[in-house]
Amino acid sequence: MTTDEQQNTASPDPAGPGEAAAPPEQAAPNGLSRRGLLGLLGAGAGGLVVGGLGGAAVAAVAASGSASAGAGTVYPFFGSRQAGITTPVQDHLHFAAFDMAGGTGREDLVTLLQDWTYAASRMTQGLDVSASGAVGGSPQAPPDDTGEALGLPANGLTITFGFGPGLFEKGGVDRFGIAARRPTELVDLPRFVGDDLVPLGTGGDLCVQACADDPQVAVHAVRNLSRIAFGRAQIRWSQLGFGRTSKTTSSQATPRNLFGFKDGTANILADDRKALAQHVWVADADGPAWLAGGSYLVARKIRQTIEVWDRLRLAEQERTIGRDKAQGAALSGGGEFTEPDFAASHGAGPAIDVKSHVRLAHPDFNDGVRILRRGYNFVDGNDDLGSLAAGLFFLSYQRSPEQFVRIQRALAADLLSEYLVHVGSAVFAVPPGAAPGSYIGAGLFA
Amino acid sequence: MTPSRTLGALSALGVIALALAGCVAKSDVAAADALTVSSTDTACDVSTATAASGTLAFEVTNSGSQVTEFYLLASDGLRIVGEVENIAPGAKRSLTVVAQPGDYYTLCKPGMVGDGVGKTAFSVTGEKVEATGDDAEQKQQAVASYGAFVKDQVEQLLPAVKTFTAAYAAGDDAAAKKQFPEVRAYYERIEPIAESLGDLDPKIDFREVDAVAEGIPWTGFHRIEKDLWVPARDALNADGTTPAWQDWAPSTTAQRKEFADGLVANVQELYDYVHGDAFTKALDEQGVAGISNGAIGLLDEVATGKISGEEDWWSGTDLWDFAANVGGSKNAFETVRDFAQAKGDTGAALVAEIDKGYTGLETKLAAYGSLTAGFVSYSQITDQDRRDLTALINALAEPLSKLTSTILE
Numbered sequence: 129m130t131t132d133e134q135q136n137t138a139s140p141d142p143a144g145p146g147e148a149a150a151p152p153e154q155a156a157p158n159g160l161s162r163r164g165l166l167g168l169l170g171a172g173a174g175g176l177v178v179g180g181l182g183g184a185a186v187a188a189v190a191a192s193g194s195a196s197a198g199a200g201t202v203y204p205f206f207g208s209r210q211a212g213i214t215t216p217v218q219d220h221l222h223f224a225a226f227d228m229a230g231g232t233g234r235e236d237l238v239t240l241l242q243d244w245t246y247a248a249s250r251m252t253q254g255l256d257v258s259a260s261g262a263v264g265g266s267p268q269a270p271p272d273d274t275g276e277a278l279g280l281p282a283n284g285l286t287i288t289f290g291f292g293p294g295l296f297e298k299g300g301v302d303r304f305g306i307a308a309r310r311p312t313e314l315v316d317l318p319r320f321v322g323d324d325l326v327p328l329g330t331g332g333d334l335c336v337q338a339c340a341d342d343p344q345v346a347v348h349a350v351r352n353l354s355r356i357a358f359g360r361a362q363i364r365w366s367q368l369g370f371g372r373t374s375k376t377t378s379s380q381a382t383p384r385n386l387f388g389f390k391d392g393t394a395n396i397l398a399d400d401r402k403a404l405a406q407h408v409w410v411a412d413a414d415g416p417a418w419l420a421g422g423s424y425l426v427a428r429k430i431r432q433t434i435e436v437w438d439r440l441r442l443a444e445q446e447r448t449i450g451r452d453k454a455q456g457a458a459l460s461g462g463g464e465f466t467e468p469d470f471a472a473s474h475g476a477g478p479a480i481d482v483k484s485h486v487r488l489a490h491p492d493f494n495d496g497v498r499i500l501r502r503g504y505n506f507v508d509g510n511d512d513l514g515s516l517a518a519g520l521f522f523l524s525y526q527r528s529p530e531q532f533v534r535i536q537r538a539l540a541a542d543l544l545s546e547y548l549v550h551v552g553s554a555v556f557a558v559p560p561g562a563a564p565g566s567y568i569g570a571g572l573f574a
Numbered sequence: 575m576t577p578s579r580t581l582g583a584l585s586a587l588g589v590i591a592l593a594l595a596g597c598v599a600k601s602d603v604a605a606a607d608a609l610t611v612s613s614t615d616t617a618c619d620v621s622t623a624t625a626a627s628g629t630l631a632f633e634v635t636n637s638g639s640q641v642t643e644f645y646l647l648a649s650d651g652l653r654i655v656g657e658v659e660n661i662a663p664g665a666k667r668s669l670t671v672v673a674q675p676g677d678y679y680t681l682c683k684p685g686m687v688g689d690g691v692g693k694t695a696f697s698v699t700g701e702k703v704e705a706t707g708d709d710a711e712q713k714q715q716a717v718a719s720y721g722a723f724v725k726d727q728v729e730q731l732l733p734a735v736k737t738f739t740a741a742y743a744a745g746d747d748a749a750a751k752k753q754f755p756e757v758r759a760y761y762e763r764i765e766p767i768a769e770s771l772g773d774l775d776p777k778i779d780f781r782e783v784d785a786v787a788e789g790i791p792w793t794g795f796h797r798i799e800k801d802l803w804v805p806a807r808d809a810l811n812a813d814g815t816t817p818a819w820q821d822w823a824p825s826t827t828a829q830r831k832e833f834a835d836g837l838v839a840n841v842q843e844l845y846d847y848v849h850g851d852a853f854t855k856a857l858d859e860q861g862v863a864g865i866s867n868g869a870i871g872l873l874d875e876v877a878t879g880k881i882s883g884e885e886d887w888w889s890g891t892d893l894w895d896f897a898a899n900v901g902g903s904k905n906a907f908e909t910v911r912d913f914a915q916a917k918g919d920t921g922a923a924l925v926a927e928i929d930k931g932y933t934g935l936e937t938k939l940a941a942y943g944s945l946t947a948g949f950v951s952y953s954q955i956t957d958q959d960r961r962d963l964t965a966l967i968n969a970l971a972e973p974l975s976k977l978t979s980t981i982l983e
Contacts, residue, residue, distance in 0.1 A: 229965055231934070246660050249641065253687055259643055259659040268863070269979030359931065359969030362961070564641050565662025 198341050201284040205249040207561040209421055210568070212286030212339055213408070213500065213525050214398035216377045220343040221369035221504040222350040223427065223521065225332025225554055226361040228295065234304045237295075238573055240360045244289065244336075244353055245567035254282030257352045274355070277348035285340040287349055289568045290425045290556025295333040306572060311416055313424065313528050314557050321540040322550055329429055329552035332364045337425070337523070339502075343370065365552065367429060369504025369521045376500070382456060382464065386432055386505050386518050387547070389449050390456030393464055394490075396500040407498045408525050418571035421560035426499075426532045428522040429506075429552030435515055437547045448543040450484030458486060485544040494538055497531045499524040519548075529555050608668075611680070613661065614638040618682030618692025625673065627700035632669040632680075636661040640685040644669055646696070649677040659686075670918065673698045713862050713913065720865045720909045721848075721857050724764050727902075728841075728848050731760035735841045739834035742798055745827070751802050755886070755894035758795060759945055762895045763902030766871040768844055770856070777840045781887065782822070783813045793836050796886075801825045801833075803888035812887040862913055865906045866978040872903035873971045881964055883952045893949035897939050904932050907974070913981045921980050924973055931970025938966055 203211045228237065247257045256262050262275035296302070296310035316331065338349040347368070354363050373385045374392025377399070385391040396403045405411070412420045437445070442453060450468065451458055458468035460479040470487055472479040480487050491498050501524045508517040524532055539545060559569045608631045610621040615638040634644040643659040646669065655678060656671040675698050683690035734757040741749040761768070761779065769775045776785070778794045785792035805818035825833060847853055857864060879885050880896040907928060914921045914928075943949035955963075 229969065230962070246641075250686060255686060259657050259686075260654070264654060266979040266983070268982050270975045355972065358965075358972040359927075359934075362965040362968075564639070565665065 199283050200254075200281045201341070202253055202282045203284060203286050205252040205287070205562075206564045209409070210286075210288045210558060210561045211252070212288035212337055213423060213502070213558070214376050214404065215284075215286050215339070216380055216398070217372040217375055217502055218284045218286070218339040218346075219341045219370065219372060220339065220346050221372075221521065221523075222338045222343070222346040222366065223369065223523070224336045224338075224350045224354065224366035225292070225364045225427075226334040226336070226354070226357060227364045228303065228333045228361050229359060232303070232360055234306075234573070236360045237304045238567075240357060241289070241569050242567045243356050245562055247353060247356055248287040248289075248349070248568075249564075251277075251349050251352065252282060252285045252287055254280075254285075257356075274348065274351055276351075277345050280342055280345055280348075283340040283342040283345045285338065285345050285349060287353070288337040288339075288425075288558060290335040290337070290558040291569065291572070292332045292334065292554060292556050294331060298333075309416055309418060309572060311419055311557055313530065314555065315529075317426065317529065317536075317553055317555050318533060320536050320550065322545050322548060323553070324549050324551055325553055326551050329365045331554050332556075334361060335425065335427070335554065335556045343368070367506060367521050367552075368508075369506050371505040373503045373505055373520060374501040376502070385520055386434055386507075387437055387445070387449070387544075389445075389451060389453055390464065391503075392501055393451075393456055396498055403498060404500070407527055407531065408500045410527055414527065418569075418574070419557055419559060423525045423527065423558045424529045425556045425558050426522070426524050426526070426529060427552070427554045427556070428550055429519065430522055431517070431519040431549040431551050433515075433547050433549070434518050447481050448484060448547075450480045450486030459484075481543065483541050483543045485539070485542050488538050488542050489535055494535050497534050499526040499531050499535065519551075525558070608633050611635065611644055611682070612637050613642045613644060613682040613684060613692075615640060615684050616691055618644070618680060618690070618694065620680045620694060620696065623695065624697050624699060627673055627675045627698050627703055630671050630673045630698075632658075632671075633666060634658060634661055634669060634682075635666045636663055636684075638684045639663055643683040643686060643690075645679075645681040645683065645690065646671060646673075647679040647681060647693075649679075651679050651693070672703055674702055675700055714858075716862050716865065716909050716913070717857050720868075720906060721854060723905055723909070724767055724853075725848050727760045727764045728845050731757070732838075732841050732845050734760060736838055739798070739837055742802065743827075743831045743834040745830075747802050750798070751889070754795070754799060754802065754889060755891035755948075756945075758891070759894055759898035759901075761795075762875075762898035763872075763905070765875060765899065765902070766868045767848065767853075769871075771844070771847060774840060774844060774847075778837065778844070781812060781884070783811055783816070786816075786821075793833055794840070795837065797825075797833050798830075798837070799886065799889050801830065805888060812884040862910050862981055863978050865910050866981055869903045869906035869910075869977065870971070870974050872899045872906070873967065873974060875899050876903075877964075877967050877971060881960060881967065883955065883960075886952065890951035890953050891949070892952040893939070893942055893955075894945060897945050897949070900932070900935055900939065901945070903974075904936075907932070907977065910977070910981055914977055917980050917983060924976060924980055927973040928970065928977065931966070931973060935963075935966045935970055938963060 203215055205211065251257055256264075256273040256278075258272040260272055262271045262273035262278050265271050291314075293310070293314050293316055295304065295306070296314070297307045302308075336350060336353055338346040338353075340346040340349070350366060372383050374395045375382055376395065376397055378397055382390040382393050396407060398404075408423055410419045410422050410424070414420070440448070446452055446459060456464040457466060458480060459474070460466075460469035460472035468480055468486055468490065470478065470480055470490070470492065487493060501522070503520055503522040503524070506519055506521045511517045526532055559571065562568045562570060609625065611632050611634040612619045613634060613636050620632070632644060632646070634642075636642045640663065642661045642663075643657060644661070645654055646656045647653065648655050655673070656669050658667050658669040661667045678696040678698065679693050680696045681690040681693045734753070738750060738753040738757045741747075741753065765775070765779075768778060776788065776790060776794075779796065780788070780790070780792065780794060781796050782792050782800065800818075800822070801824055804824055807819060809818040810816065811818055811820075860867070876896055876899045880892050880899065883890075883892050885895055886892045911925055911928075915925045917924075942955075
C-alpha cells in the first residue's frame with residue numbers, strides 16, 4: 129500500500145494503541161460530550177495518531193464500552209486526496225448542493241472554503257465544530273455547534289467538497305475570478321432519455337458530501353456547514369440517503385438497492401490502484417493542475433417506480449437486471465463475482481438479455497469505461513399520489529464526466545429505465561485533499 | 575466568549591479579544607506586554623509563568639506539524655478563560671484577555687484532539703481590574719435612548735390607531751384599508767416590548783388561528799383586517815385547512831365599534847406602560863443586553879412569522895410588517911453598536927458583518943417598495959423571492975445573534 133492510497137483504505141483497528149492504553153474508567157462515553165470523549169481517549173492513548181502531514185493514516189477506534197466498534201472509526205481529514213471517495217462506504221449520507229449568495233466575491237468564496245475546511249477537519253475527528261463547541265462558549269451567545277452530535281463518536285464521518293460549473297462562470301459572469309481555470313470537462317451534463325429534472329434539485333455551485341455510519345452525525349455536519357455559510361452560500365438542494373448501494377472494499381458485502389438486487393458488485397475498489405488511476409483520479413497530464421489528484425463527481429437523483437417494479441415476475445426482474453436476485457450472479461452462471469459471459473446462450477436466446485442493465489453498463493460494451501459508484505437509497509416520505517417517494521441517489525466518481533455520459537447514453541435502451549425517472553442532476557469537480565493548515569481547493573486560488 | 579468562525583477563522587484577524595471584565599479598547603491591547611507561546615507537537619512553551627493583571631496578549635506561534643490551539647484555563651484546569659484555535663503549522667495568532675489576579679494554566683492542543691500538551695501553571699498578580707465608570711454611564715445613556723425610541727413609537731401609534739379604528743367603525747373601509755399597514759408599522763418596530771407584557775400582544779396582534787388554538791376571544795388588528803378584506807366564501811384560513819367562514823361572519827356595526835374601542839384601549843394600556851416607572855425599571859434591569867436581544871428578537875419575528883406570509887393573511891401587507899421589524903431591529907442595534915465596536919477586532923468585525931447584513935436586506939426590500947410609498951402585496955412574492963429573503967435574513971441574523979454576548983464580554 130502506498131501513501132496516497134492509505135487514507136482511503138484506513139479501517140477500524142480494535143487492537144490499536146488507543147484501546148490498549150485506555151484505562152477502564154475512560155471507557156464510558158455515554159453522556160460525555162464529543163469533546164470530552166475524544167479528550168479522554170487522547171489522554172489514554174498517549175498519542176492517538178490522527179492523520180498527519182505525510183498522509184499517514186491510522187483509523188482510531190474509540191475505547192467505548194457501549195458503542196459499536198465502528199462508531200469510533202475516524203478517518204483523517206487532511207491528506208493528499210479527499211476522504212469519502214475510496215473510503216469504505218458508510219451507511220448513511222447527507223448530501224447538499226449550495227449556491228453562492230448574490231453579491232459575493234472571491235474573498236467570500238476563499239474564506240468560506242477555509243472555514244468549511246476547518247469545521248470539517250474537526251467534525252470528522254468527532255469534535256464539535258469549534259473549540260468552544262456546543263456547550264463551552266458564553267452562556268449569553270448562541271453556541272457555535274448545534275449540539276445534536278454531542279456524545280456521538282465520529283462514526284466514520286467523511287466530508288467531501290466539490291465545485292460545480294456555475295462556480296466558475298454563471299450567465300457569462302466570472303464572479304470569483306476563476307473562469308479561466310475551469311476544466312473544459314466541467315460542464316452541465318447533457319440531457320438524457322428519461323430525464324425529468326426538477327430545476328431546484330439540479331446543479332449547484334458547491335457540494336458537500338457527508339457520509340457516516342450514524343445519520344445524525346451526517347446531518348449534523350451538513351447543518352453546521354450550512355450555518356457557517358449563511359451570507360455567503362445557501363443550500364440549493366439536499367438529500368438524505370440510507371443503505372449504501374455500493375462498496376469500495378472487498379471486505380464489505382455487496383449491498384442491495386431498493387429493487388432488491390445487489391448493487392456495485394463490479395465497483396472499483398479502494399485497493400485497485402491501477403483502476404483508480406485509470407478511471408477515477410484526475411492525472412497530472414489531464415489538467416488543470418489544481419485538480420490533479422482530484423476527481424469528478426456526478427450526482428443523479430433517480431426516482432424508482434417501485435410499486436410497478438414490485439409487480440414484476442421474478443424472472444422478469446432478473447432478466448431486466450441481468451443477474452439473479454438471490455446471489456447477484458450473472459445469468460450466464462457462476463457466483464456473484466464470476467464475470468458475466470455475454471456470449472452464453474439460454475435456450476434460443478442469450479442467457480443475459482442484450483438490453484439488460486448489467487450488459488449495457490458493462491465496460492465491455494463501453495470501451496472499457498468504468499466509474500466508482502458511491503450511491504445511496506432514499507425514501508423522501510411519499511408523493512402526492514400516495515406512492516413512496518423512493519429511489520437511488522446515484523453518486524459516481526470518475527476521471528472525467530465523459531465516462532458517466534458514455535455509460536448513461538448506453539443505458540438509453542436499458543430495460544430497467546422503464547422503472548426509473550431521473551429528477552435531479554449535478555456534476556462537480558472534486559479537488560485533491562488539503563494539507564494541515566491549508567484548505568480544500570487552495571490550488572484553485574493559488 | 576466565542577471566537578467566531580463566521581468572522582473568518584482562518585483569515586488574518588490576528589487578534590481575538592476576550593475581555594473578562596469591562597471593555598478592552600484597541601489601544602489597551604497594543605500597550606500590553608506581549609507574551610510569546612511556542613506550540614510544538616509535544617510542548618507548549620510560554621515566555622513567562624507570571625504576569626500582572628490587566629490586558630494580556632499571548633502571541634502563539636505554531637512550530638509543530640499539526641493545526642494547534644492555545645488555552646488559558648482557570649485554576650480548576652477545566653474552565654476555559656480564553657482560547658485561540660485553528661493555528662496552522664508555521665502560523666502565528668494572538669489571544670488577548672483581560673486577566674484578573676489568580677491561578678491559571680496554559681495549554682496547547684496540537685492536532686485539536688486529546689488533553690493537550692505542556693499544561694503549565696500560570697499566575698496573575700496585582701489589583702482586580704474594574705470596569706470603567708465611563709462605560710457604565712454610556713450604557714445607561716443607551717438604555718435611556720432606546721426607552722425614548724419606544725415611547726416615541728407608541729406616542730405615534732396611539733393617535734394613528736384612533737384614526738384608523740374610527741374609520742373602520744364608521745364603515746369607511748377604503749380609508750381604514752389604506753391606514754392598516756401604516757399604523758401597524760409603529761407597533762411592529764417595538765413588538766418585543768408588547769410581547770413582554772404577556773397578555774397584551776395576543777389582544778392586539780393575534781391571528782385568528784392562534785386565538786382559536788389558545789381559546790381566547792379573537793380581537794385586535796387582525797380581527798379588523800378580516801372585516802376589511804372579506805374573504806371569498808371558499809377561502810381557507812392561514813392554517814390552510816379551516817374554512818374562512820367557519821365560526822366567522824363580517825362584524826356588525828355594533829361589533830365593529832366593540833373591536834375598535836378594544837384595540838384603542840389595549841394600545842392605551844401599552845402607552846401607559848411605556849410611560850410608567852415599571853417600563854423604565856425593566857429597561858434598566860435588562861440594560862444594553864435587553865436592547866441587543868430586542869434587535870435579535872425582531873429579526874426572529876421576520877424569520878418565523880413574516881416570511882411565510884401568514885401574518886397579514888387577508889390584506890397581504892406582510893412586507894410593511896417585515897420592513898418595520900427590520901427597521902426596529904436596526905434601531906436597537908444602532909443604539910448599542912458602539913459597545914460592540916469597542917470590543918477589539920472581533921467586535922469591529924461583528925459590527926461590519928451586521929451592517930452588511932442590514933444593507934443587504936434593506937436593498938432587497940427596497941425592490942418591493944417602501945414604508946412611505948407602500949409595498950407590493952405579499953401574494954406577488956414568489957418562492958424564489960422568499961428564498962432570497964430567507965438567505966438575507968440568515969446572513970444578518972447569524973452575526974446579530976452574537977451581539978449580546980459580544981457586548982457583555
